[in-house]
Amino acid sequence: xxxxxxxxxxxxxxxxxxxxxxxxxxxxxxxxxxxxxxxxxxxxxxxxxxxxxxxxxxxxxxxxxxxxxxxxxxxxxxxxxxxxxxxxxxxxxxxxxxxxxxxxxxxxxxxxxxxxxxxxxxxxxxxxxxxxxxxxxxxx
Numbered sequence: 485x486x487x488x489x490x491x492x493x494x495x496x497x498x499x500x501x502x503x504x505x506x507x508x509x510x511x512x513x514x515x516x517x518x519x520x521x522x523x524x525x526x527x528x529x530x531x532x533x534x535x536x537x538x539x540x541x542x543x544x545x546x547x548x549x550x551x552x553x554x555x556x557x558x559x560x561x562x563x564x565x566x567x568x569x570x571x572x573x574x575x576x577x578x579x580x581x582x583x584x585x586x587x588x589x590x591x592x593x594x595x596x597x598x599x600x601x602x603x604x605x606x607x608x609x610x611x612x613x614x615x616x617x618x619x620x621x622x623x624x
Contacts, residue, residue, distance in 0.1 A: 485585035486595070493599045496622045502601065505615040509586040513613070521582035532580075539575050589616050596620050 489504065496502045507514070524535055548558035593603050601620040608616045 485587065489592075489595065490599075493596065493601070493622075496601075496620075498622050498624045500622050501604070502596070502620045502622070503618070504592070504620075505617045506592060507584070507586040508609050508612070508614055508616050509588045509591075510611065510613060514584075514586045518582075518584045518586075521579060521584045524579050525582045536575060536579060539579055540572075543575075544571070587616075589618075592616070592618060 485506065489506075492502060492504065520535075524532055527535070551558040551560070589606065589608055593606070596618070597603065597620075600623050602623060603618060604621050605619040606616065607618075
């Protein structure tokens with residue numbers, strides 16, 4: 485991941501902008517998901533199917549309960565998402581997404597600023613899962 489970031493930095497002209505989004509480092513939770521994803525990609529097809537079924541059932545039930553609690557239709561999220569993927573394929577994409585690399589916001593800012601950039605905007609997810617988004621500008 486850092487090699488990719490470093491390579492992207494070399495392509496930005498002076499005064500140019502760089503937008504990056506990197507998965508948030510959540511400590512042990514990130515390590516857990518890295519292990520799940522690594523296990524998935526190294527497993528034979530029958531094990532992958534079992535892992536996907538568990539994920540669909542477990543998280544499907546959690547999402548349904550959350551939707552019912554919020555008085556939303558629990559089936560609506562499975563109609564095709566804002567990202568253009570149905571839940572079925574979104575799960576495969578998430579569980580099978582390996583390598584899975586994460587970064588703390590302060591590490592991203594420190595590394596990019598050390599290469600002659602200044603941070604213009606950050607949209608951080610806090611201690612939650614998701615991507616932290618950054619806009620940097622190369623100093624003139």
